Amino acid sequence: MRQDFLCEVIKAAIDMDFMFDRIMTNGDWWKTKEDLRATLQKVYDAGYDGKIGVSYDNFHAQSEERIAAFIQTVWELFGSDAIEIQSVLPISDKLTSLASRLNLTYEENISHSGLGIASLSDDEHFLPAYIQTESYQANDPRAWHDKTWFKDEHCAEMGQILFVHATGNIAPCCGFANENKALFIGKITDSFDTVLKNAGQSKMIKICYEEGLSKQIKRLKEQGKLPEGKTADVCTFCDFICKNQ
Helix, strand or coil: CCCHHHHHHHHHHHCCCCCCCCCEECCCCCCHHHHHHHHHHHHHHHHCCCCCECCCCCCCCCCHHHHHHHHHHHHHHCCCCCEEEEEEEEEHHHHHHHHHHHHCEEEECCCCCCCCCEECCCCCCEEEEEECCCCCCCCHHHHHCCCCCCCCCCCCEEEEEEECCCEEEEECCCCCCCCHHHCCCCCCCCCHHHHHHHHHCCCHHHHHHHHHHCHHHHHHCCCCCCCCCCCCCHHHHHHHHHHCC
């Protein structure tokens, strides 16, 4: 949305010898195809060579035609493997239709829980679609209707990053629970050493990364503080701990 700022960040990252991961977008911000191409060209010319991720699902409710145009433009400028899709909830019909519009073959491997990956591909293109289940905040009754508890991986999937919020606050993960103050470990104006020192002194960080969130289940149950039911979403449980510690 602010391509001038984005391009300056890209150039600065290159000057500092950083590596790019991905830029996430809804792919639907452009007014005309000329506008789309011109903006992506500026990002390319700035030196960006990471992935471009598109959030494409029922929540974002984009036009299939416009998403197809976005994908094709990315392919033309960045290459046939430069883009990927992130989706919440199984949306096989939506992805199958998109594959048909792009003349791609559709395959999927999605578990009963809704997690999985789909691929839209031909001899030249490979477009992966990573499927996530819907997450609920801890105060939402739907969060506690799972049959089993989450598998505790000490936040290895969502963690191991420094996530900077628009407010300047830094959290150690990209899960939605990172909006809780209990997970803030500094500000963008702090030095790297200060942020890591704060993380090392944080009670909540110790629970997430050292003790494991699953160890809190028994403790809270004994104290009568655990909600009825179970959640298979570690971020939901983290959100609960943050709000009730």
